[in-house]
Amino acid sequence: MSVASQAPETGTDTAAMLAAVNITVTDEGKRRARRRLREARERWTPELDSAVREQLGLTDRNAA
Secondary structure (H helix, E strand, C coil), rough: HHHEEECCCCCCEHHHHHHHHHCCCCCCHHHHHHHHHHHHHHHHCHHHHHHHHHCCCCCCCCCC
């Protein structure tokens, strides 16, 4: 099991958590999810980040 397959807050295997609620994890589904995450990261720009932070009312002073 890779670190990437663990839920960060619990260290629990993500596939096991999903299986516990009857959600099947397939290799094809993992590939699709990784591709979508990669595509989203590629679209993310500093300008988009700034616009989202402004929309959420987050400024440099109250950013966590």
